[in-house]
Amino acid sequence: MDVCAKGRRRRWRRSWTTLCLTFVTLLAIVPPSFEAQWLGERAFRELSLAQIQHLVDSPDSAKNLDTSDPSSHLSKILIPRVADTENNTLVKNYIATTLKNLDWHVEEDTFTDMTPYGEKRFTNIIATKDPDAARRVVVAAHFDSKFFSTYPMNQFLGATDSAMPCALMLDLAEALNPLLDRRKEQHEQDKFDDDDLADTTLQLVFFDGEEAFKDWTATDSVYGARHLATRWSSTYLHPNSNRRLMPSTTELSTIEHLILLDLLGAKNPTIQNYFLDTAWLFDAMASSERRLARAGVFAGVSETDNNWRSFFTPRNEYTQNYGYIEDDHIPFMKLGVSILHIIASPFPRVWHTIKDDASALDMETMHRWNMIMRVFMCEYLGLQPDDRPSTVVRAFDELPLRSTEL
Numbered sequence: 539m540d541v542c543a544k545g546r547r548r549r550w551r552r553s554w555t556t557l558c559l560t561f562v563t564l565l566a567i568v569p570p571s572f573e574a575q576w577l578g579e580r581a582f583r584e585l586s587l588a589q590i591q592h593l594v595d596s597p598d599s600a601k602n603l604d605t606s607d608p609s610s611h612l613s614k615i616l617i618p619r620v621a622d623t624e625n626n627t628l629v630k631n632y633i634a635t636t637l638k639n640l641d642w643h644v645e646e647d648t649f650t651d652m653t654p655y656g657e658k659r660f661t662n663i664i665a666t667k668d669p670d671a672a673r674r675v676v677v678a679a680h681f682d683s684k685f686f687s688t689y690p691m692n693q694f695l696g697a698t699d700s701a702m703p704c705a706l707m708l709d710l711a712e713a714l715n716p717l718l719d720r721r722k723e724q725h726e727q728d729k730f731d732d733d734d735l736a737d738t739t740l741q742l743v744f745f746d747g748e749e750a751f752k753d754w755t756a757t758d759s760v761y762g763a764r765h766l767a768t769r770w771s772s773t774y775l776h777p778n779s780n781r782r783l784m785p786s787t788t789e790l791s792t793i794e795h796l797i798l799l800d801l802l803g804a805k806n807p808t809i810q811n812y813f814l815d816t817a818w819l820f821d822a823m824a825s826s827e828r829r830l831a832r833a834g835v836f837a838g839v840s841e842t843d844n845n846w847r848s849f850f851t852p853r854n855e856y857t858q859n860y861g862y863i864e865d866d867h868i869p870f871m872k873l874g875v876s877i878l879h880i881i882a883s884p885f886p887r888v889w890h891t892i893k894d895d896a897s898a899l900d901m902e903t904m905h906r907w908n909m910i911m912r913v914f915m916c917e918y919l920g921l922q923p924d925d926r927p928s929t930v931v932r933a934f935d936e937l938p939l940r941s942t943e944l
C-alpha cells in the first residue's frame with residue numbers, strides 16, 4: 539500500500555456516480571436470481587459456537603504466524619523481497635510450493651514492465667482450489683516489499699506490508715482445504731443443497747510489484763494488479779451453464795468479490811468500510827469477529843469486557859464516506875469488480891520505515907485476524923467445520939450464544 543508523497547491522503551472516488559449508474563443498469567437488466575447471486579447481499583450460514591471453537595483450534599491458528607519459529611510461513615516470507623530480485627523469487631517459490639502441496643492449481647503469471655529503473659520482471663501467483671468452478675471469491679495481498687536503494691533501508695522487511703497478510707492467506711488455504719473437499723463430496727452426494735455456493739471456489743492471489751520503485755504514480759505502482767486485471771478482462775471463457783452470466787463471460791466477471799488485505803498485523807488496527815456495495819460483507823466480517831469474541835477465543839478478551847475493542851469501525855458513522863485508499867484493488871475496481879478492502883487506516887506507525895519488522899507485529903492481533911478470516915471465509919463459502927468438542931477446553935465453552943445480533 540502506498541500513498542502519494544503528501545502523506546496519508548485518501549483519494550476521492552471520482553467515478554462514484556458512473557459506478558452507481560452502471561450498478562443500477564445491471565440491476566435493471568438481469569434476472570432476479572442473478573441479481574441475488576451477484577450484486578446483492580446473501581445470507582451467510584453462521585457457524586455454531588462449537589464449530590467456531592473447533593475451526594480456530596484445528597489446525598492451530600497461531601503457529602503459521604509465529605515469527606519466533608524460523609520455519610513458520612510468516613518467517614519464510616519475512617525477508618527483503620523486492621520485485622525482480624533473488625529473494626522475491628525465493629518467497630514466490632515458497633508460496634507456490636506451499637499451495638501446490640495442498641493440491642491447489644497454481645499459476646505463475648510472469649510479465650515485464652517499465653519502471654523508473656528500467657524494465658523489470660514480475661510474477662503474480664494465482665492459486666485456485668478448484669480451477670473448474672464457475673465462480674470464485676478472491677482473497678489477495680501483495681508479496682513484494684518496497685525497494686530502497688541505500689543501507690539500512692534496503693533491509694526493509696514489510697512485516698505488515700504485506701508479509702503478514704500473505705502468511706495469513708497460506709494459513710487460510712490449509713485450514714479451509716479439507717472443508718472445501720468435504721463440501722465438494724457432499725455436493726456430489728446431494729448432501730449440500732446450495733448449487734450456487736457449491737460452484738464458488740476460493741482463489742488466492744499474491745500480487746507482485748505493488749510498491750512504487752520511486753514515488754507512487756499511476757505507472758509506478760500496482761504493476762502486478764494492473765497486469766492481471768487487464769489480462770483477465772480480455773480472457774474470454776467457454777460457455778458454462780453454471781455461470782449464470784451474460785453471454786460474453788470474461789475471467790474477470792467470474793470474480794464474485796475481491797477481498798484485499800494490506801497493512802495488517804500491528805496492534806489496535808482500525809478498519810473502515812469504503813464501498814457501499816460490499817458494506818454487507820464488511821458487516822459480516824465484523825460479525826465474525828464479534829461471535830469469536832463471544833466464543834471466548836480471543837486471549838483474555840471477551841465481548842462483555844470493558845477492554846473489548848472491535849477492529850472494525852461501525853459503518854453508520856461513515857455513511858458519507860466514499861473515499862478510498864489506492865492499492866492493488868484499483869485496476870479491478872475500475873473494471874467493475876466488487877471490492878472489500880481490509881486495510882488499517884491510519885496506517886501502522888511503522889509504515890515504510892525500517893521498523894516494519896517482526897517487532898511491529900502483535901501476536902494477539904495477528905491471531906485474531908487469522909481466526910476472523912477462517913470464520914468469515916467458511917461462512918462465505920458455506921463450509922461446515924466439525925462441531926465435535928475440540929481438544930482444548932476453554933472457560934467459555936458452556937456460554938450460550940446471545941440472541942442479540944450485530
Ligand SMILES: *[C@@H]1O[C@H](CO)[C@@H](O)[C@H](O)[C@H]1NC(C)=O
Pocket residue numbers: 617618619623625692693
Ligand atoms: C535476502 O534475504 C536474506 C534473508 O534470508 C537477507 O539476509 C538478505 O539481505 C536479502 N538480500 C537482499 C539483497 O535483500
Ligand SMILES: [Zn+2]
Pocket residue numbers: 539540684699749890
Ligand atoms: Zn507499502
